[in-house]
Amino acid sequence: MIRLYELCASDPDLVFSPYCWRVRLALAHKRLPFEGLPVGFMDKDKIAFADSRLVPVLTDGDIVVKESLDILEYLDRTYPQAPLGLDSEAGRARVRFISELILRHITPVTFKPSLLAIYEAQPESARGYFRESREKRFGCTLEQLHATASAGDAHTALAALEAQLKNMPYLDGNQPGATDFVVVAHLIFSWVFGFQYWKDDSAVGQWFTRVLDAYSEVAGPVKRLIHPAAAQFRAA
Amino acid sequence: MIRLYELCASDPDLVFSPYCWRVRLALAHKRLPFEGLPVGFMDKDKIAFADSRLVPVLTDGDIVVKESLDILEYLDRTYPQAPLGLDSEAGRARVRFISELILRHITPVTFKPSLLAIYEAQPESARGYFRESREKRFGCTLEQLHATASAGDAHTALAALEAQLKNMPYLDGNQPGATDFVVVAHLIFSWVFGFQYWKDDSAVGQWFTRVLDAYSEVAGPVKRLIHPAAAQFRAA
Numbered sequence: 001m002i003r004l005y006e007l008c009a010s011d012p013d014l015v016f017s018p019y020c021w022r023v024r025l026a027l028a029h030k031r032l033p034f035e036g037l038p039v040g041f042m043d044k045d046k047i048a049f050a051d052s053r054l055v056p057v058l059t060d061g062d063i064v065v066k067e068s069l070d071i072l073e074y075l076d077r078t079y080p081q082a083p084l085g086l087d088s089e090a091g092r093a094r095v096r097f098i099s100e101l102i103l104r105h106i107t108p109v110t111f112k113p114s115l116l117a118i119y120e121a122q123p124e125s126a127r128g129y130f131r132e133s134r135e136k137r138f139g140c141t142l143e144q145l146h147a148t149a150s151a152g153d154a155h156t157a158l159a160a161l162e163a164q165l166k167n168m169p170y171l172d173g174n175q176p177g178a179t180d181f182v183v184v185a186h187l188i189f190s191w192v193f194g195f196q197y198w199k200d201d202s203a204v205g206q207w208f209t210r211v212l213d214a215y216s217e218v219a220g221p222v223k224r225l226i227h228p229a230a231a232q233f234r235a236a
Numbered sequence: 237m238i239r240l241y242e243l244c245a246s247d248p249d250l251v252f253s254p255y256c257w258r259v260r261l262a263l264a265h266k267r268l269p270f271e272g273l274p275v276g277f278m279d280k281d282k283i284a285f286a287d288s289r290l291v292p293v294l295t296d297g298d299i300v301v302k303e304s305l306d307i308l309e310y311l312d313r314t315y316p317q318a319p320l321g322l323d324s325e326a327g328r329a330r331v332r333f334i335s336e337l338i339l340r341h342i343t344p345v346t347f348k349p350s351l352l353a354i355y356e357a358q359p360e361s362a363r364g365y366f367r368e369s370r371e372k373r374f375g376c377t378l379e380q381l382h383a384t385a386s387a388g389d390a391h392t393a394l395a396a397l398e399a400q401l402k403n404m405p406y407l408d409g410n411q412p413g414a415t416d417f418v419v420v421a422h423l424i425f426s427w428v429f430g431f432q433y434w435k436d437d438s439a440v441g442q443w444f445t446r447v448l449d450a451y452s453e454v455a456g457p458v459k460r461l462i463h464p465a466a467a468q469f470r471a472a
Contacts, residue, residue, distance in 0.1 A: 085330075090321035093400075093409040094330040100396040101334070105341035160336040164329075173329040 001035065002027065005047050005057040008038030009121035013223045016118060016192050018107075019068040020056045021185035025211070026072050028218040029176065030082045041126040069096060072178050085177035095178045107186045109157040110197065112149035116142045117193035117227040151233040154190075154197035158204050165203035169210065176211060184211050192222065194230025237271060238263065241283050241293040244274030245357035249459045252354060252428050254343075255304040256292045257421035261447070262308050264454040265412065266318045270294075277362040305332060308414050321413035331414045343422045345393040346433065348385035352378045353429035353463040387469040390426075390433035394440050401439035405446065412447060420447050428458065430466025 004024070007017040015021065015036070027034050039046050039055050050057040052066045058074070059065075065074045072095075076086040085091050119130050119142055131142060138145055161183065164171055171179040187208060190197070198204040216222060240260070243253040251257065251272070263270050275282050275291050286293040288302045294310070295301075301310045308331075312322040321327050355366050355378055367378060374381055397419065400407055407415040423444060426433070434440040452458060 085324070085326035088321070088324070088327070089409040089411075090413045090415070091324070091327060091330070093404060093407065094321075094327070094334065094415055096403070097396070097400045097407055097415065098330065098334060098337070100399045101337045101341065104396045104399075105337065160333070160340045163336045163340075164333045167332070168329060171329065171333055173325040175325075177326045179326070179330055179333065 001061070002032055003035045003037055003059045005037045005039050005050075005055050005059075007055045008040055009118065009225070010123045011121070011223065011225070012038035014121060014192065014225055015223070016114070016121075016189055017055060018185040018189040019054075021188045022068040022181050023056045023058060023071050023075075024219070025181040025185065025215055026075055026084055026178070028215045029084070029181070030075060030079050031218060032075070032079060041122065041130055069099060069182070072181070076178070083177070084181070085172055085179070091178075095182060098179055099182050102183055102186060106157045106160075109150075110154045110186060110190055110195075112145055112154075113195045113227070113229060113233060114190050114193050116146040116229075117195075117225070120227070121193075121225055146229070149233070151197060154195075154233070158198060161204050161207075162198075162202060165207045170207065176214070180207075180211055184208060188212075188222070192224045194224065194226035195233045196230075197233060237297070238268055239271045239273055239295045241273045241275050241286075241291050241295075243291045244276055245354065245461070246359045247357070247459065247461070248274035250357060250428065250461055251459070252350070252357075252425055253291060254421040254425040255290075257424045258304040258417050259292045259294060259307050259311075260455070261417040261421060261451055262311055262320055262414070264451045265320070265417070266311060266315050267454060268311070268315060277358065277366055305335060305418070308417070312414070319413070320417070321408055321415070327414075331418060334415055335418050338419055338422060342393045342396075345386075346390045346422060346426055346431075348381055348390075349431045349463070349465060349469060350426050350429050352382040352465075353431075353461070356463070357429075357461055382465070385469070387433060390431075390469070394434060397440050397443075398434075398438060401443045406443065412450070416443075416447055420444060424448075424458070428460045430460065430462035431469045432466075433469060 006015055006020040008014065044053050047055060047057045050064050050066050056068055056071060057066045058071045065071045072084055073086050073092060076084040086095065115134055119127060122130055135141055168174065170176045171183060198208065242251055242256040244250065251260065280289050283291060283293045286300050286302050292304055292307060293302045294307045301307045308320055309322050309328060312320040322331065351370055355363060358366055371377055404410065406412045407419060434444065
């Protein structure tokens with residue numbers, strides 16, 4: 001039995017962490033049933049057995065794997081059906097490089113509005129920790145960070161995705177693969193709170209729907225918690 | 237016999253176009269001898285046979301291929317020795333996506349100082365065209381563009397490369413592949429004019445030297461034309 005330890009909010013069904021989403025999407029793609037185990041920000045002892053303070057952690061019988069990209073590689077090696085395209089060294093290296101590029105050039109723009117939404121979705125017991133740790137990391141209040149978020153910037157940040165997806169249905173070509181799941185996970189991170197930076201009929205929008213629909217067919221609808229500020233981020 | 241039509245300056249041996257460099261590096265990697273045919277900015281009639289105004293254009297006997305990524309795919313399909321990692325659909329798609337990401341998030345920062353250097357390296361007959369077309373494209377003079385270039389920004393823009401190369405010797409893993417050649421070509425574009433944004437002992441610096449040395453072993457030393465402003469872009 002596969003178990004996936006995932007970050008949660010007050011509602012244990014609200015999955016928002018992009019790193020957890022990377023794994024969820026890969027599991028659904030491979031039709032691998034799993035048990036999701038919610039871990040709150042104050043519950044990190046639950047994953048101490050993995051010698052980690054960070055989710056996702058995946059267990060498969062006695063095997064423990066952490067770090068989203070290591071988990072994707074483990075899954076593709078162990079369960080070769082519905083390949084993720086991680087069977088070659090260059091394939092693995094390219095997905096890791098794409099992840100590095102995304103984390104430096106796209107998510108620093110797109111993540112901004114979500115932090116306040118995550119804070120508000122936490123139980124009282126986790127709010128103090130979340131606010132303090134994030135405000136220290138970003139050097140400003142969650143509200144100030146939220147105020148610097150710009151729908152226009154977020155839309156522009158997706159230009160490379162739009163260019164690629166105009167030429168092929170998935171980032172990995174004619175079939176979805178690790179690149180798709182790694183990247184779309186960071187957009188789901190905003191979208192579960194209602195922040196959508198793309199038009200439905202853009203190449204990015206059509207791809208997002210295609211990937212989410214395939215996921216929902218296997219795993220059911222995605223729980224969302226629309227933030228009051230979401231409407232102003234809607235792509236014009 | 238393979239022929240490569242490449243952009244040139246007054247000195248026909250000064251190769252600077254990043255798109256031509258992508259192909260040169262792949263040819264050297266595969267130990268494929270070729271004849272380089274210099275094409276000046278005012279000489280585009282030389283490639284009219286390919287129905288193109290843009291270099292690189294590669295001919296292999298009767299076969300004509302244009303667009304750098306199409307050429308790399310052609311070479312890997314036709315000459316499988318020393319693979320570039322373009323034999324799978326996901327492999328090709330990832331390199332194309334990495335190219336889109338690089339062109340939107342890295343080269344807009346790193347290319348800036350080179351344009352004035354290219355202008356000064358042109359024969360009198362090409363200078364008017366080059367200045368006019370580029371100033372129209374960028375909405376400012378070449379000198380203004382040069383003045384906005386920042387060594388610090390260029391250094392920061394290489395952070396994703398540095399992160400990847402701290403974990404593996406090449407962007408594509410333990411062996412160089414298409415990703416390496418596609419990306420390093422844009423750094424060579426600056427480096428031939430003396431603009432080097434990385435420290436020699438950084439992961440990027442060591443990788444750059446490794447890739448260039450392998451190229452030079454096959455194709456000889458790279459012709460450079462150091463611009464007077466280069467010293468101030470040297471990584472501190």
